[in-house]
Each structure stands twice: as C-alpha cells, then as structure tokens.
Amino acid sequence: MITGAVKTLDGTPLPNVQVSNGLDVTGTDPDGRYALPDRPNQRFVFLTVPAGYVPADRFYIELQSQTSHDFTLTPHPPSATTDFAFVQITDLHLSTERRYLPADLAQDLAQIRREVGDQIHFIVASGDLTAGGKREEYEAYLQTLAGWSCYHAAGNHDDDADVQGQHYMDHLGPLYYSFDYGPVHFAVYDGEAHLRDGTEATPFAYVPTAQDTWLRADLAAQDPSRPVIIINHFPWGDEFYAQWRDFPVVATLSGHWHSTRRCADGDAIHYNTPSLGFGGIDQSPRAYRLCTWADGRLHSELCALVPQGLFPGISFRPDNTAGPVKHRAEDPTASLQLRWRTSTGGAIHKAPPLVADGRVFQAIKNEDQAAGNGLVALDAHDGTWQWTHATNDAIKNAPAHADGRLYTATVTGQIIALDAATGGRLWSRPLDYPTRRWVYSSPLIHAGRVYAGMSSHMVALDPLSGEEIWRRADLGPDDWLPSYPSPAARGDYLAVAFYTQPTSLAVLAAATGATVWRQRGDKPNYIYSTPVIGPHDTLYATSGGDLRAYHLTTGELLWQSPIALQRVQNRPALADGRLFVATGSGALCAFSAQDGAELWRWEVETRAPLFTPYARQGPTTLSAPTVASGRVYIAGADGYLYVLDAATGACIDQCDLGVPLAAQPTVDENRLWVGGSDGSIYALAIGN
Template sequence: MHGTVLNEAGLPLPGIVVSDGLQVTRTDDDGNFQIDEPRGFVFVTRPAGWRTDRWYVDATEADPVFTLTADRIQMPFRFAHLTDTHLGSGAGYPQPVEIGTGERLSQVFRDIASAHPKLAAFVVTGDLTDRGLPEQFADFVAATTATELTVHSIPGNHDHLVPEPTDLISRNGYAIHSGEPRHYESFLGPRWYSFDLPGLHVVAMDWFTHELGLDHETQNVWLRADLDAIDPGMPWIMLCHDQPWRSILDGLPRAPIATFSGHRHTSRVVSTGATLHVNTPPAMFGGVDNSPATYRIVEWDGERITIDSQRTYPPRSDVRSLRANTVQSRWSRTTPAIGQRTPFIITGGRVVVPVAVDDEARGSLAAYDAGSGEPLWQAGLDSPLRSAPVTAGTTAIISSAVSGTTWAHDPATGETLWRRPTSDPLRRFGFYAPTLVDGLVLIGDQAALRALDQRTGETVWERSDIAPYQIFVTLSAPVVDRSGMAGSTPTVFWAGFPEPRTPIRLDPKTGETVLSPGIESADDLFRVLASGAGLPIRTPVVDPASGDLIATGVTSVFRRSATDSEMRWSYPTSVPWNPVSVDLSSHGALVVDVGGAVALLDLETGDQLWRTEVGAVSDECFLTYRRSPHPLFAAATIVGDRVLIPALDGDIVTLDALSGAVLGRFATEIPVLAPLVVHDDTAVALHRDGRLVAYPLAAFGGSLS
C-alpha cells in the first residue's frame, strides 16, 4: 500500500508513524508511506497537537490519504478513564442486574464532560458491550457522538463473545472463554494501536486475543516496533482490558509509567517498580468488590501521571459538608478512612482501621485507643487495604493489601514485624482477610494458595493446582473446620465463586488434600453465573456441629453438606451478589439482605423464623452489577439478644434477636458502611466521611445486656 499524510492545507507531513498492526513505518519528506502486503487495517499514530479526519483505513483501500488538522495543546492533559460499560440487556445474569445502555452511556459522557470542563478525551478500556452483538456496538458508537471529545476504545473479552463462547484454559493458565473479534473490527477498527499526547506515548492492546494466543506474536512484534519508533526517552502508558501480565510486559525495551485496565470489576491501584497499575471499576454499575460505579480523571502534567477517582452516580448529599451526629458519643475522631467499606477490628483496647487511598496507590493501618479515640500509630502499606486485618493473639496484626502483599505489625507500636510480597504482583488481587490456623496464615487465590508462618512470614507451603487462574477475584476466604467431621484435627475448608466449585478440604500443616473435591459441575462459567449456583461469594461460616458450610451465594444464602456437597437448603435474597456473610447466633442463621431486610433462619432447615424490613431512604449503591440505591450494606452486630444494623441513611437500627421487632432507631446523619464493633459499653462506628465514633450502647434502644 502507498499512502500519504497531509495537513489541512494539503502540505505533506513527514515523520508520521503509520502501521498495519505489524509493520511500523514513517512518512518521508513528501508525506508518503509504503507498507508491503498490509493486513487488516492501516492506521496513523496520531501525533500530539493534531486531530484526524480518520485515523485508520481498511488495508484494501488504494492510495489512502490521511489529513491531520492542527489542534490546540492544553497542559496538563486530562482524560477520563472508563471501563466495562457492558452495553446490553442483561440477559444471562441473575436478575435483576443493571448494566449499561447506549442512552445511559451518552448521558455519562455528557455528565463527565460537563463536570470537568478541561477534559480532553475519554478512554474506555474494553467490555464496551455485554455480548459483542452488532446492535450493542452500534449503541456504543452512537453514544460517542454525545460528546465532542475524542473517545479512544479497546476491546474486552465480552466484545469478542461471537460465536457462542465455550470455556477454555488459555496458554497462560487463565480460565477464560473462546471468542473472536469480527464485530469489534466492523464497528471500531484496529484492536491495537498507538497515539501521542504531549510528551507521552499511548499504546492500546487487545489483551483478550493476546491471552487466547490468537495473535499474541503479532501484537508483541508490533508493540516492540512501535516503541522503537519513538524517542527512547519518551515515557509511555498502556491501555489494556485486563491488568497486563508478564506475557505482554516482559522483554520490552522499557517499562510503561502506567497501565490502565478494567475487566475485574474492582478498584486496584498498585505500583510495581516504576509502573503505576490502575485497575478501575465499571463505569455504570457497582463492582464485584462493591466499589460504586466509578470513572477516573487521569492527568499528565508532562512529568507524572496522577489520578482522581470519581463516582459516576454520586449521592445527592455531599458528605464533605456534613458531620456525624456525635452529640451522644463518648468520643469522635477523624481518620483517613474516607469511604472505607472494609470492616475494622478492636483488639487489645485498640481500634485498628484499614485504609485505602486509591488515588495515591497506598494504604495503611491506623490504630486508635478504644476508650478515648486518641491516635496511637499508623503503619503504611505498599497499596490500598480492602480487607479486614486479623489478630494473631497478642503478638501480631496481620493484613493483606490489594497488591497481595501480606504484612504483620506489632499491635502496640505498629512496627512492621515481617512483610511477605505476593507470588505474582501482577495477577494477585488481595480482597479477602487472611485466615489464621495453627500458627499459619493462609492467603492467595485459587491458582496460588499459600501458607505463611505467623511468626516469620516464611512460606510453609503453596498450592497451585487447586484451580486455574480465574476471571473473578477471590472474595471467599478459606475457613477452618474444627467440628471433627474430617477427623480429630482441624481442616481447611474452601469453596468459592467460580472455583473451587465443589468444596475442598486441606491439611493446614501441609496443604495436602484431605477430602477429594468429588464430581464438579459440568456447567460452563456463564451458566454457573446465570444459575446462581451454590458457591460462596463471601467467606462462609462452618456449622460447629456438622461441619456444613453456610454461605452467601450469587442469588441466595445456602447450607451445603460438609461430606458430599449436597445443598441442604437455600434462602433467596432480594438482590444478586448480596455482599454480607451469614452470622451464626444461638438463635439461628442471621441474614442481612441489603435490598432492605434482616432475617433469622432455622440453621437445620433454612425455614424463616422472622424477617424484618428495614426502611431507609438512601441514594448510595455499592452492589455488584447494580446502580439503584439500596438501604443496607454492612453486616449486623449481635449483642446479647439484640441485633444492631447500620443503615445507609445513617441510622443504626436495633432489632430483637428473638422476634425481629424494631426496638430503636438512632440517627447518626452519615451512612455507616462497615459493621459496628462493640467495646465495653460502646459501639464503634466508622462513617463514610471517615469519622470514627464511639456511641453508648444505651443510645440504641432496648436492653443490651
């Protein structure tokens, strides 16, 4: 192919990079380029300060001409990172789900552009559509016309769901599905390409076909040639649907300064070496990790990348202008844990609060005196902390950050006792609390579960054969069964969504399988997701008498046999992906249905003993695949024969544990996202504005003795 690149006056533009996704060349002094036997599409790497009439053509076009028009350069340069818009009907999910529509995406583009008048572009990193159908791509293309800003997009795995997908294990051991890219290309052109911002090069990849091995060698050759075509000192960033792994990043002439991804429906911002990895939740519904619908404003000032996380559907009330009602409190303390949804703990008279600061890729543990609220210490971590810390007696507080790094700190001083990096900083997503058993710390995921020595952090054993690497992050921790059903010694019991589909028992000392998983479901991932099968999505509890699992699943709470995985009973929840684990009390199994109710179930039969609707007017949403507000989010706190329920309207509701009767309602003014923790005669609450408050139990109504 012979082609030409001109400016708006018809004059040649030399030195413009042109590629067919494999070969990379530059225009000569006359603005001409030549690519022999081009493949697929031919595209220009759009230079900073120029816009194009079109940036790609079909490789069969004869003598194409690209016209570039000079555009104003604005620094710092800002773009909005969105991901996983999933335009579609929601078919194939446990209902009701609320994914994207073309009309809603159009409004999102308009709203973001209006809120950020200096914004220059949008970047959407895949899963633009839910099923890869032509009508869904047409909706996405139509939505981009709602904004005058440039929209850069790349495909995700859902954009390749044609024809009907089947489960498979990728060349890198990833449990994924089949697919092919024809519909994306028909509507949006090249699936990998590059463009320039002022002083910054941007590379976009098709992670899914790379992972499947359909074109990874071609993409790798092109990526290296593309980087070789720019100034060796020019920094660059990568757009990739999933967090890019070693299969993409290894062997490059230099590392990117940042990567931007989605796919996991989580918020995970970490640094590895010189690279900031920004994994962003879905733009139009809640994440699997219960992140709200999110977009990020990315700023490049010519030297560094910074991010500013924003909620796509913010609450109408601005908590920055409000304060919790602390008139009746014993003490109140401002903490850095703003918006933290993770449970905190009280140990040894200290309140220990996990902190996540995504925009700075850092986290910490902050300790306060439980009697006075006075700050005691703060320990910095290598990344945000999205899971609760646990205590190893009086000797250590152990936590696992989203990077997968596990930490042990001295409870009295916050001093780091040991730190154990993850086995794979790119693939490990740490979102559940460590499990402690017999001097060991269990941490990891289905593809790499390991046991660390509680005293030293040294690896005692590691299992990499339980299940292949998964699309969904692990939110269900292993649990310890001391019921004696598997013998006199305790065993580790593990099941989760989507793997292990049949619970597996391990010897905690060696990691060896005690009880074979048996026959697994033959359903593929999409059918498992649609059916809401009996797999824990949050850490289950073990019935101390029988060893059975009682767990929250995708569409229900259920009890599963400890011996043969038979479902004993199932109790439906009003919304899918209910984020709260089951609590066992002396009265039965307590279920918080965040759609608006609390129920007590008979532990043996699953029969409903009582159900109380908890009315609360809220404009908050933290639910997976949802954006409609809901009234409840945090787990209940059981105090004697009373149940304390924090609501998203800021009320703390007290119920009678025997009857479910409402005994009191205490208004705090600010939503409470984490469970209350009782210390002496107070209940400590962490509010969404980051304020930690100790309320007297007597303020909540009813006798709490």
C-alpha cells in the same frame, strides 16, 4: 506495497509521522510519504496521530474499500500541551434492551461533564463498551458519545456477537493502535487478538500474537524519553507486562473485573477501574477515573458516581472517600450515641474495624496513590491516634490478631506481621507474582499458624517467623475476580472458600493442607462469603442462590434454603441458633441454624444501591450484620446504622451518620465502631 502521504489540509507534508499496517511500523519521509508492505489479512493502515494534530476524517484507512491511502491532519494546539487530563471509563455493557441503556450512559456522561468537563481533553473507554457486540449497540454507543473526543478499546463482550471483531471494526476501526497526546504515547491493545485467528486458550488469559510484534515496533519507534501508557481491557500480570519493561511504560489502564486495584510495579502503576454503569463485582461504587498528566507523571482520582442529592455536601472523590462535608447528621438516638469520629487518612470500603487490646485497627486503601494504604491504630476509648503502618498497595480486608501481633495481607499478596502495640513490622512474606494477585480476603490465625492467600496460592505460615509451613496452588488457576471469603477453622479443620474458582469450597487438614473434601466451583456453587462454623461441626456458607449447611468433616449437605443474594459477599452472623444474612436486595433475613427455616425478614426502605454488584437502581446495599446482646447491627449505603431485635426482626432504632457505609460494624460490650466511606472511624455508645 501500501504507499501514501500524511499532510495538512493545505497540502503541507508532515514528516516523521508513524504509520502502520498492523504489523510493520514506519515513519513518513521529509515529503510526508510512507511505504509499508501489503500484508495478508490486514484490513487497515493507520497512523499514530501526533501531538498537536487531529485527523480531518479518521486515523485509519480501509485497504479494501478506499483507493487513496493518504491521511489529512488538522492542527490541534490543545493536544500539544505539556499538561492535560482525561477520563477513563470502562465496562459500560451498553445495551438497547436491559441493565445499561443509552439514556443511562447519557446521564453518566452529563454527570462527568458537570464534575470534570472543564478539566478534561478526552475520554478513554477501555473495553466492554457494549453488552454483546451487536451492531445496534455500537450505533447507540457512538450516537450517545457524539460530541466527545474518545479513544476506544475492545473488551471480551465487544465480540460476543462476532469473535472476529468485525462489528467493532465496522464502527470504531482498528482493534489496536496508538496515539500521542502532549508528551505521552498511548498504546491501545486488543486483549482477545488470539481468538481472531482461532487460538484456544483459558478465558481472558494473555496469549502472544502478531499484535505483540506491532506493539514492540510501535514502542521502539518512540523517543526513549517519551512516557508510555498502555490501555488494555484485561488486568493481566507479569506474563504480559514483563516484556515491555525495556520501554518507559509509566501506567496501564484496564477494566474487565468491575473492581478497583492499584498495583505498583517498578516504574509503572497498573490501574484497574470499576464499571461506569453499575456496582462493581468487588462492591465498588460505579465510577470513572480522572487522569491528569502534570509535573511529568500521571495523577489519578477514582470518582464514584453517586446520584446528586443523595448525600448533600459530600464529594465522592477520590476513591470511595468523601470530600469536605458541610453537613453531617449526628443526632443521638435512643440506642446509639456518637462518642468520637477520627479520620484514618485513607479510604474505607468493606474492611471492618478490628478491636483488640484497647485499640481499633483499621485497614485503609487508596486506589490512586501509595499514600493512604496500610493499617491504622486508634485508641478504642477516645479515637486518638496510636500509629500508622504504610504499605505500597491497598489492604482490602480486616487484619487478624493474636498474642499482641497483627497479620494482614495487601491486595498484591504481601503477608505482613506487625507489633500491635507499636505498628512495627516483624516480618513480611510476598506471595508469588504480585502483579497477578488480587487478595481481598483476611488472614486467619489458628492453632499456631497464619493462613492467607487465594485459590492459586494459599499458604500456612509460622506466626513468629513467616516461614512457610505448607502451600496449596491447585485450588484455582488464578486470582480470577475479587474474592472476599476468608479462611475459617475449628480444631484440625480449615475451611477455605473462593468466589468463581474451580474449587468454591474446601475443607483442608489445618496442619498439612491436605484436602478433606471439596466442592466444585460451577455457578450454582459459587461461594459468596466467609464460611461460618457452628456447633456440632456444622459449616454454613452462602452459595449460589442458597444458604447452605454442610457437615464440617464430611462435606455432607445438611440443608439449603433459597435466598436472593445479588452477588454481595457478606459473611452471615451466627448467634443463639440463628443465622443472619444480608442480601443485595435490601433484606436482612434470619434463619434457623438447625434446619434453615426462614424465621423473619426485614427490608430496608431506602434506595441507595451504591455497593450492590451489577445494580444501578434498587434497594440500599447492606453490610454484613453483627449480633450482640439480642440485637442485630447492620450498616447501609444510605448512611444509616440500623438496630434490629434479633428474635423478631423489628427495627428498634436507626442512626444517620451521613456517609455511605459498606463495612460491617464491630461491637464490643457497650460500644460500636464502624468505618465510613469518608475514611473515618465512628465510635458510638450503645444505650438501652
């Protein structure tokens, strides 16, 4: 048996304190004493630090190296408060060699302290704390975080150097544990526990382990009215969450995918947060999440880490939305004059505006709360409000339009048809397992069918009723990583592309969904953009480090040209025999659509890589380009709209809107519309 006591510094026993050996859970008796079975292969005995206390030393004891199994706690009144706040950070990938260094972490922590330091009580770091789980990385991590109260969780990179997690445990203690703060119980979960006993599984998948026995016992030991927040590196779905619905879980906090998603799931909200140190895979800006417990519930603000002084007067919080703007550069230029600006009531990231039937339709999102998710319609001429259709979850990309109807998809896989004139819902159809869905693509309406979904659940639906015509569930195992590529079609052929899936590109029979041809999804063949179908049945796509041309019906590779994409998921534009491709290295390139020869290259001069995956420094992130009347229009994270000559690449003009731009501009005749990260639509007249 493992026996010991929990007491204060003056020797006062503390009853009803929860103690565990990693499997069994017990509470201390009136004398502060506990007894637990001595289980094999258990390294620690640890306690759930109760609200109102902090450990005098550590919350865990090494069973092999420490003879005393007594814990000492110190009163800490701030942790007994009814209301409190903390910051979630995740996916630091801290290294002593490259990309994200201790000095970078120190800089980010200093910015967090400046912005919210007077509000928060502690930090939660939800995994991938280190780049490779090396001892020197853990040492640098702890040294840089000195002075902060921080609760740590392990991610997949934290055991790269040691699958058993020894390096993590040597520096940070148990891989899973719990603690109380205020009225809330927090449980930290080890998402790779199965690897420690040699169980093989699909990478990053949930696999039940003995840890689940501990978590069930831990949650069962709580007062049934005490709300629970689970911290886990991996943003799993119902395969993990469903078993905990008997308990009052109100939120989960995760990372791993370097992306943003808020998923409402009954009484719980699942928050996924992007990387602290560099741009997200879904092109979210690097960020932290400010969490506040007040009024008996959790409030969230996703706060982008934008370098000070880049956009004076703008506070990037919450989500990608700018706060009050004290100054905005709206001076007209030779070719672009601002006509109106209208706030949508939500955030705009990469979803471009859709213009049809005299209206501008804009997808909006809110990664913190339900309000601010949905579709908004504005009058295209003057920006006056037409209607809003609210959804429970974010819409990440543009809707499709045909015959007076709109078709859109939420990130959780709800396919919705709306009346374009009124915003009234005509029908909706959920894809299976909404907690597992990460739908970043746009639907496509073609040949009397609506195509929507992801590799693990691609469907063709009747546009009038929403009834399923066909389904493919074999193009990928799950919605692994956010994938913006959307379907494209011509005649009897439907092209679908998926980022980081076993099938990266496939052409299907549009009527039946049968495979015509497919391309494997290994890393050199990753598809980063919606396919573009041009004349002579040529299909163009950005793949790996190349721009490629395929024959639509046979899959024959016609040509490929190298291009440094930097993982941005921008759709190429095709016009007048040229392909225009924006890279993540600040370049816009024009290629011959016939043979792939590079015709010209333009490079942005500013440095605002806010939306570039894995980038902390470097050139400005550019949007997907739009081509009209011999000009190329492209937006930048530096707040500028750029106008280039399509034939030569010469920059004709630039217009400063004063807010970061990630979405592709939309052009119709002599008017341009673009969504800003302040949540506003900007309409500009195009001059000569």
